[in-house]
Amino acid sequence: MEENLFKFIEDAIYKITGQKGLVYDTDFVKDLGLTSFDVMNIVCVFEDHFDVEIPSRDVWKLRRVKDVIDYMIRKGLTDV
Amino acid sequence: MSASATKKAVLYIFNTDLxxxxxxxxxxxxxxxxxxxSSETTPHSLCDDTxxxxxRTSLGKPYLPHLSGIYVSASHSGEYLLCAVSDTKIGVDIQRHERIKNETEDETNARLQKLSxxxxxxxxxxxxxxxxxxxFFKVWTAKESYVKYTGEGITDNFMNFSILPGDCRILSEENDAKEFVRWSASDVCFHQIDFDQQYTVCVCTKELVNVHICRL
Structure with a gap:
């Protein structure tokens, strides 16, 4: 399951930013240089797919790919 | 610039360099x-590295613990990193005007409206x-500059305030498109800065400032 979630995240980031080569420890800001605008666009991709609203207070805690995977599992957002 | 602006802010523009x-x-x-x-003739005597x-505060706002009265803010997008330095509290944001690959103009406009x-x-x-x-970029950078000014960052409160000049306090300047470029709202002042057509830059301060641009 984690591999599918990873692929989903990778595809979402590629769609918005054109960046590839993520690993589980990839930091969105330090490694990918994502801006807040990028993050908001990516959040919308997630929200559209799962038909949920992700609170901003949750978004800014998710600094790495593995943080997002853990969050998706906790919230049951696994149907990718 | 207005003669009433007594505070000073400088936007230092760097090219992105990792x-x-x-x-x-x-x-x-x-x-x-x-x-x-400074009026000193030997700038290096001004201060040491300490x-x-x-x-950074717990929410990520940069500050200078040993230089009271000097305030900073930073923002990066695309080719540029901007560092704002001022003698008044400040927030800055820069955003490149980006389209997603293969996105049509209509799709872009729809996405931006959805984001808004x-x-x-x-x-x-x-x-x-x-x-x-x-x-969109005008509003986005103004809102970002505001939450950087306050130091709260983007929270669930982001959609609860408006940066638009609802009380018509547009501070004298408009660009060629008759869009306001300096205005007040939410008890602060916003300054939209032109330096690259592919980017929108906004500075937020408590009061009017003279904003200078410097490339380093």
């Missing part, structure tokens, strides 16, 4: 700001329905 951290660039910007403000130490309905105040979302491409 060999330098944001902290490195902020120090460089602060040093330049102090040199320009005085230029950059710290999701993350902006309803008045702001309404504002961008006309000319979404230009107005």
């Amino acid at each position: 060999s330098y951290s944001t902290e490195d660039r902020l120090k460089e910007a602060v040093f330049s700001f102090l040199c320009a403000s 005085m230029l130490q950059i710290c 309905k999701r993350f902006f105040h309803p008045k702001e979302a309404e504002f961008i329905t006309k000319q979404p491409w230009d107005r």
Whole structure:
């Protein structure tokens, strides 16, 4: 399951930013240089797919790919 | 610039270079700001590296623990890193005007309107329905500069305030398109800065400031 979630995240980031080569420890800001605008666009991709609203207070805690995977599992957002 | 603006702000523009951290660039910007403000003939005597130490609050806002009265803010997008230094509290944001690959103009406008309905105040979302491409970045950078000014960052409160000049306090300047470029709202002043057509830059301060641009 984690591999599918990873692929989903990778595809979402590629769609918005054109960046590839993520690993589980990839930091969105330090490694990918994502801006807040990028993050908001990516959040919308997630929200559209799962038909949920992700609170901003949750978004800014998710600094790495593995943080997002853990969050998706906790919230049951696994149907990718 | 208005004669009533007594505070000073300088926007230092750096080209993105991963060999330098944001902290490195902020120090460089602060040093330049102090040199320009100082009457000393030997700028290096102004301060040592300790005085230029950059710290961050728990929410990520940079500050200078050893230089009271000097305020900083930083933002990066695309090719640029901007460091704002001022003698008044400040927030800055820069955003490159980006389209997603293979996205049509209509799809871009639809995406921006969707983003605005999701993350902006309803008045702001309404504002961008006309000319979404230009107005979205105007609102986005103003809101970002505001939450950087306050130090709170983007929270669930982001959509609860409007940066639009609802009480018509447009501070005298308009650009060629008759769009306001300096205005007040939410008890602060916003300054939209032109330096690259592919980017929107906004500075937020408590009061009117003279904003200078400096490339380092």
